[in-house]
Amino acid sequence: MIWVAATLIAATAQTVRNAAQAGLTREIGTIGATAVRFLFGFPFAVLALLLAAAWWPMPRPDLTVIGWAALGAMAQIAATAFMLLTMRDKGFGVATALMKTEPVTLAVIGAIVLAEPLGPARLGVIALATLGVVLASGATWGRAGWGAVTTGILSGALFGLSSIGFRGALLALSDGGYVIRAITVLAVTLGLQATAMLAWLLLRDRSSLRGIASQWRLSVGAGALGAFASLFWFMGFALTPAANVRTLALVEVVLAQVLSGRVFRQTIRPAQLAGMALILAGVGWLLAVTVR
Template sequence: MTASLLWIPVTLAAAAAQTGRNATQRRLTETIGTVGATQVRFLYGFPFALLALAAVSLVTGETMPHPNAAFLAYVLSGALTQILATALMLSAMRERAFSVVTAYTKTEPVQVALFGLVLLGDTLTPAASLAIAVATAGVVLMSVKPGAGLTSSGLKPVVFGLASGAFFALAAIGFRGAILSLEAGSPLIRASTTLAWGLGLQTAILIAWLGLFDRKALVGSFAAWCPSLGAGFLGALASQFWFIGFALTTAANVRTLALVEVLMAQAVSHRFLAQATTKREVAGMLLILGGVALLLLSHR
């Protein structure tokens, strides 16, 4: 495989690791709540990010690139918008509109493409643009139940879901911008450096926030350190692969291929939760696969 196509297996690995992390975090919500389970992604992922950066530096012989003003601005924007995106997503889910939230947050690839074009100058071919639209339509079809419209649960979860997808898109653009703004180093060392900075900032921000406003969740996340380590490791592993992908190609390509995570989550639900797959979900999965196939063909 040529270097230009390495983003494909890297993104697939990231999606697989994230599916595992989500399953682990879902179990943690039962013991430390939603906020506490969310913050372990950053708190327990940060040490693994530092270890990954040290390992990459040792293996490649490269030193950590010196951060500049543009890097710091991009990585801080990525860290903050990712936290905001998660908070908005959780707020929407509290409205008991999980399917609608999923449909709107997974409009992220479309928004990533738009933000990437405006903010970073990342252009897409017509085939890649069509692939994004087809795959996103598949997610919407899978997420919305028959007879229920996208606004049937009220306007609030729709607004929160769309805003969440927008902030997730801005986070992807922020982190890709940070990687590209580093002036020296291979894609691997630049991605690892950005990840360590990003998780470090997010850890500091969330510890300060929880310490002021939700000490119970903070104490709970420390008490449940054993299962949280697994979530932190998988989260850092997924982010490491996401960031390498961002270093190799546009964020829109990465986030569109990442929609295979929806299929992986469906497989987990079917295998371990004994949830049946409906015809509507099958049609949605076929659209996702068709969009992903079109995306990959556009890069041949």
Template sequence: MTTSLLWIPVTLAAAAAQTGRNATQRRLTETIGTVGATQVRFLYGFPFALLALAVMNLVTGEVVPGPNATFLAYALTGAVTQILATALMLAAMRERAFSVVTAYTKTEPVQVALFGLVLLGDHLTLAMALAIAVATSGVLLMSVKPGTSLTSSGAKPVVFGLASGAFFALAAIGFRGAILSLDQGSPLIRASTTLVWGLGLQTVILMIWLGLLDRKALVASFKAWRPSLGAGFLGALASQFWFIGFALTTAANVRTLALVEVLMAQAVSHRFLAQATTRRELAGMLLILAGVGLLLLAQR
């Protein structure tokens, strides 16, 4: 496999780790609240990111690149928008409209492509645009149950879901911009450096926020350190792969291929929750696979 295609297995690994992280983090929402569960992802992921960067520095001998003004602006944008996106996603899930939330948050690839084109000048071909549209339509089809619509759960999950997708898109663009703005280093070391800065900023922001406005949730997140540690590790692992993907190709490519996470979540539900797959869901899966296939063909 050429270096230019390494983003494909990297993205698949990120999607798998994130599937596990989401399940763990969703359970924490029920015990320590939305903001507390959001903070767990960053607070407990930060040490793992630091350890990964230290190991890479030791093994490769590469110098960790220092930040510049452009890097800090992009990293801060990515950090803040990812916090908002995660909080909105978890809040929408608490409305008990998981399928609707999934549908709207997974409009992210469309928004990533538009933001990437405008803010970073990332190239978007007709084939890539078609792939994004087909894969996203598959997610929407999977999320609409017979006799219902995407708006049947009320306005709040719709608004939260769309806003979450938009902020996730801006976070992806912010972190890719930060990675590209570093002056030196391989894609791996630049991605890992950006991850450490991103998680560090997010940890500080949320610690201050919770310390001032919700100390109960802050204390609860420390008490729930055992499950939080697992969520933090999986979150850091997923983010490590996401950032490497962003260093190797456009955010639109990474986030479109990442829609296979929907298929992974469906497989988990089928295997462990004994949920049968309907014809509608199967048709949606085929559309996702078709969109991903088109995307991979467009890379040639």
């Protein structure tokens, strides 16, 4: 049951973090808002690693671990950028729903790359929950902006690839329990991401860097929430296949729609409520087939 609790904590923190990043996008642009979660999350990851070192022996990441982490890190940067683009064009709740087609990607890639076949029951769970995502998105598909729909689905696919990278890194890091391995991979991942984003901003987009500095209070909060959420995602990945974690995480769609209604004043239609009900049914089915 630990992975269930970790996933629910991560999904809640990520929903709040995404809302903060959506606000930052209007102030400092897509690239700047993408960089915030990594630049301001990395110090919190280092602090967590230092505190953990007082309790547990530190694992030693090798090149295999770093390679998997780099795959996850770069895919997550791209996924975050596409997510923020979708939020700008289609709204917060819709963007969250579209990118949550991620479990489909995970089901395919995880089976091929990590040899984690899901079986008929879990595939049924993913199909049911994904149908719920389509309905909960609230998009008017006949006249929707297909560019935004495409970026949302691409964001989900890249988030799926990033989850495979993080799961691979955690499995390759054989020393220590799931908590210290999660903290170690988190620090490595955010270090890679912060370095890549800082280099890009210094070379290509210094105006966004100045914008980040001007919005540092909100950026610190988004970074802290991002690191906190990622730590619990990684704990989940260390304990069960990534597809299980990300399917359960579809409860984030429900949280996002509630937040959209209360904070962003977006209307939730009956079809979206039906979609959220399907998501919750899929999550219940997942728990029934995985938790013994």
